[in-house]
Amino acid sequence: MMAVRNPHAFRRLMAEPMLHFAVFGAVLFIVLGSSGDPVEVDRTVVVSRGQVARLVTLHRMTTGAPPTPAELEQLVDDFVREEVLFREAVRLGLHRDDEIVRRRLAQKLDALMGDASGEAAYRDLRRRYEVVRDDP
Numbered sequence: 001m002m003a004v005r006n007p008h009a010f011r012r013l014m015a016e017p018m019l020h021f022a023v024f025g026a027v028l029f030i031v032l033g034s035s036g037d038p039v040e041v042d043r044t045v046v047v048s049r050g051q052v053a054r055l056v057t058l059h060r061m062t063t064g065a066p067p068t069p070a071e072l073e074q075l076v077d078d079f080v081r082e083e084v085l086f087r088e089a090v091r092l093g094l095h096r097d098d099e100i101v102r103r104r105l106a107q108k109l110d111a112l113m114g115d116a117s118g119e120a121a122y123r124d125l126r127r128r129y130e131v132v133r134d135d136p
Contacts, residue, residue, distance in 0.1 A: 045083045047076055
């Protein structure tokens with residue numbers, strides 16, 4: 001075991017704020033650096049025929065006419081750009097703790113559930129109407 005030759009110098013060194021800062025920084029670096037495997041990012045954006053058809057349909061609904069070849073190319077470029085930005089936003093965690101994103105996803109799921117159980121929703125609405133109507 002190594003003996004400390006000058007105990008006063010050791011105490012001064014241990015009281016040094018820069019040493020505390022360096023040790024804390026090193027520990028933080030090690031802990032954050034070993035927090036798991038890095039997230040593998042798929043950098044390939046595939047634009048399927050179905051997605052192109054959806055883009056064409058949306059364009060047709062908006063403008064009333066099918067897109068020209070130049071417009072279609074721009075629609076696909078815009079789709080790819082949006083997909084890249086979306087993936088990067090998710091990678092950075094921007095979707096967490098965002099009230100607008102939370103509401104939008106809840107609305108979308110509610111709409112999907114409403115489409116799947118339209119008859120049940122109608123019966124529930126009818127039952128509530130009857131309760132309110134009969135209540136004086």
